[in-house]
Amino acid sequence: MDLEIYPLRIFLKVMKLKSFSEAARQLNVTQPTVSQQIGKLEAKLEKKLFERVGHEIIPTALAKQLLGYAEQLSSIAEDCENFLLDEKSTLRGEVRYAMPESCQWTPHFKNIMKQISTYEGIQFKIGILPTDGVARGIIEGVYDFGFVVGERLHPELTFEKFSDEPYGLVGRSEKLFKPLEEKRFEDLRLVTFPGWELFFTTWCRAHGIFEKIQRATPVPAVHIGTLAGAIHAVQEGAGVAVLPLQCVPKELKEFKLKSVGASNPIYVTKRVGDKLSRRTELVLDLLKKSKKDLG
Secondary structure: OOOOHHHHHHHHHHHHHOOHHHHHHHHOOOHHHHHHHHHHHHHHHOOOOEEEEOOEEEEOHHHHHHHHHHHHHHHHHHHHHHHHHHHHHOOOEEEEEEEOHHHHHOHHHHHHHHHHHHOOOEEEEEEEOOHHHHHHHHHOOOOOEEEEEOOOOOOOEEEEEEEEEEEEEEEOOHHHHHHHHOOOHHHOOEEEOOOHHHHHHHHHHHOOOHHHHHHHOOOEEEEOOOHHHHHHHHHOOOOEEEEEHHHOHHHHHOOOOEEEEEEEEEEEEEEOOOOOOHHHHHHHHHHHHHHHHHO
């Protein structure tokens, strides 16, 4: 049997005042509401709690037995509510984290943006930086945690795997991939952006051509200061770039862009020994839950 707290609280007020109408007045509800909630309790118990004698209501033996349990449950519920209110009041202040620009295209980022308005007491400081900048910001105390592409061994940081990010060498036309197919790596027309080296070298290692690419040292055809700008350049045919594939899903699906793919792990990182605030842990848990729910 599931007993709700609200009917029990109404029951306690009626027991104290011996009046449905006075209980309704003090609880700021209607008298039919009081009668309805007492009726719900009686239906669960399958017995009467009050008898009417003239204008008076008389508690039954069952009501007297229920009284002690109702008082205990109501007290526990009140303590719980006070605890939750205290906990809610601690969810105030700033949550600071950083991530590479590519993370803005993930469903996890979009999901937490939808939920931000529900945490009215929290201010968000979200840095958009290349992986090296994320790590540096955490070490310097600018951010509480961050997301980085690939695990880095660093004595001041801990790493926990978050997801695998699919990425690939992306281009608009077959012609742009010919230097790759013909092993003329120096002729690749590269479009680059802040933090591109990590994506590019990891992709080259995954395809077993890292040393050859190093020897060829292709010169970037276009370097743009943002990932978004690099994506536009690739879409317009300026060259090829190693991009997170979640950034161009529609173009790949419609075959407007071609990709030679791989994947790269994304890690959550924070300083060794740091204890995150409860509000920061909450946001991080939301991101992890989003990862689990959305894949």
